Amino acid sequence: MFSRLLGKNVLITGASSGIGEACAYQFAAAGANVILTARRADRLGEVQSKISANWPKVNVHTATLDVRSSAEVEKVISSIPTNLSAIDILVNNAGMALGVKPVSEVSNEEIDAMIDTNVKGLLYVTRAVLKGMKERKSGHIIMMGSIAALTGYMNGSIYCATKSAVRAITESLRAETIGVPIKITEIKPGMVETEFSVIRYGGDKSKADAVYRGIEPMTAEDVAETVVFAASRHPRCVVADVVMLANGQA
């Protein structure tokens, strides 16, 4: 089943930690070549070393990329080595939350950071990759959405808005590619324990932990398994939309 991923070229944004990093290992384990991007070069280097040690036949290319810059996105995508440049699968995973606080208290910087990363960055990367997919009439774009797209929650106005935008982009892309065999998938996880959990509370781990209210959160690996499952279906079928919750999460 996962043999369908053998030799595929998979571009993952936000591959330096959490869900993106877990996806990198699981795609590599399935024999896919991985193109890994994020801002932290040192962390990308660690992921690359681990993949080379465990799956030596897999091609790994890393590139530092801040998805908020359209110029950087275009440069990085056009600098992918020729043997990997035909992207079969894009995992649009880079994302963040900052300043989990009432709208009246949120700063311009926090608003911009979330919208620029989660919405504009995702659009820049999608635009840069989709062109080639349309020319080749093949490809798969997997969006890392969130259950935050389905409901608002206290102090989540900006983050929920960005993930609602991801949902809207996903559905619009699906309409845009009707009749073209390009797969579009959105995964909407609930609670996942990653660095994100602490970052969104400005480093306050006790606040981050309190969110779980005694529920065991999912792991990055749980989500990556679902990404790889969606990516490895038969060419004729698409896993279009997945909501994943921690067991016990409402």
Ligand code: NDP
């Ligand atoms: P992490 O913080 O572990 O990972 C976020 C990744 O995004 C990192 O690799 C980070 O890399 C990258 N990133 C952040 N900003 C940028 C940027 N401007 N340019 C490029 N890369 C960037 O958190 P998760 O793994 O949890 O998050 C991954 C995705 O999952 C996000 O889209 C998040 O919204 C989504 N999600 C997470 C949930 C959770 O509970 N954890 C629940 C639902 C969805 P670097 O800092 O090196 O750039």
